[in-house]
Amino acid sequence: MPTFSFGYIKEKGISRPKIPFLVNANGVETETAGLIDSGSDFILIPKDIADTMGIELSGSIEEADGIGGKIHLRIGIVTIIIKKRGKKILRNVKIHIPIDEKIQSDENEKFDEILLGRDPFFKYFLKVEFNENKKRVRLIPNRRTP
């Protein structure tokens, strides 16, 4: 299986493990970038951004605890495609979208970031390696994952 290696991106002096990927939501395709976040339990996409990507908000609702307290999240399914130098990995993934009105304002930045959390993102890889010294993240796909 191919491995995928990405340099951290430098954002105003701070380097972060943010990687590019493509989202396909019911045939609507959007390229984007997400922060690989081992501290997040799931993949999170802000509601307005999910709307912009054509993601349908018709799934079930779950409750979660975050830094700002309890929040409600709508479940969605999208296909994500990670590409790097001719290599490609494609997966259907479950995503979580915060839906509470109190966290939808433009000034509220708590959930204004795409997070690639452990479930299911990390499950699709045998290893997710962060190299802080070299500022690189390496994804090694899991052969057994369908």
Added chain:
Amino acid sequence: MVDNFSAFTEVPKDEYCGQWVIMLNEKVVAHGSPKAIKDKMKKIREQHPNEIPFLAKVPKKILQIV
């Protein structure tokens, strides 16, 4: 080959600080808040049906806790 992600890493951070940007052919074609960007994306998809837009947030210069 178009590489919008690489181009995104080079956009002027001060100009788009804290905003979401839409890029086509390695150029920023729209920017704004998550709410504002929705309508802009709709028009861009209509005007460029054969292109895949790139959408990402330019962060503020602060340490993040997520």
